[in-house]
Amino acid sequence: MTAKATLHLLDGEQHPSGFWAEEFAVPYQIFRDNGYEVDVATIGGVAPTPDLTSIDPEFLQWVRPQGSENRDAENAAEYIRVIESTPQLEHPLRVEDLTEASLAEYDGVYVSGGHGAIGDFPKSDELAQLLRWVLASGKPLATVCHGHTSLLALRDGEGHWPFEGYRMTAFSHSEELVTNMAGRLPLILEVELTRLGALYEKAELIWDSHVVIDRNLTTGQNPYSSKALAETFVKQLASA
DSSP states (O other), rough: OOOOOOOTTTOOOOOEBOHHHHHHHHHHHHHHHOOOOOOEEEEEEEEEEEGGGGGTTTTTTGSSSOOOOOHHHHHHHHHHHHHHGGGGGGEEEEGGOOOOHHHHTTEEEEEOTTTHHHGGGGOOOOHHHHHHHHHHHOOOOEEEEGGGGGGTOOOOOOOOOOOOEEOOOSSSSSHHTTSTTTTTOOOOOHHHHHHHHHOHHHHHHHOHHHHEETTEEEOOOOOHHHHHHHHHHHHHHOOO
C-alpha cells in the first residue's frame, strides 16, 4: 500500500491523498473470508493514510457507474469499520525488509491503489525488487487502479519491461479527466502502460468494473472493480 498522504501535483500543490479505502477494505475482507491471513506492507513501514474522499459517502457517488445502486453511506461506514479494525494498518511491514525467502511464505501479492501511489511506488527500488521476485516465482500478482504504478519501474536484465505484451486494465485517462487533478498529475497511468507495451483495455462505461487476467497478473480498472478483482484473485490463488 502507498505510504503517501499527499500527492505533489505539477502546479506545486501537495494534494491530500492516500490509499483508496474501497480498494483496501473490500479485497481485505474477501481475502479474510476465504481463509487467508493478510499482511500489510508500505515503503518505510509508514502507517498508510486513507484518502478522505474515499470514505465520504457524498463523494462516492462520483466514482461508481451511472445507474449503479446507491449504497454509498453503508459502504463508507463499512470501509471505515474495516480500516479501524485492522491492526496491520497501524504497524505495517517495511517493504525494504521483505526478502525473496520471506516472499516464499506468501500465496500471492496484492497491490492496493489510490492516487498517493503515484508518489512513492514508481520510485522504490525495493518495491520493484519485490515484484521481480513475484514474477520469478510465478506467484499470483494483482493490482488495482493506481496500484499499477508499482509496475512502471520494473526492467529485466536486458532493460525490457517484463509486462510488455500483457493484456491489462488500469485507471483510465477518461476517468482521470473528471477528477479535480486533471491536467496536473505527474503521470497518466493508461498512457504510461501503453507506452511501455501493455495491451490496455477498459470498461465501456466510465467507472464500471473491469478485470483482466493475463498469465499470473490480475488487474482491475478502478475502485468499483475491487470486488470482482478480489474474487478473481482468490480463484487465481486457489489454482496456483
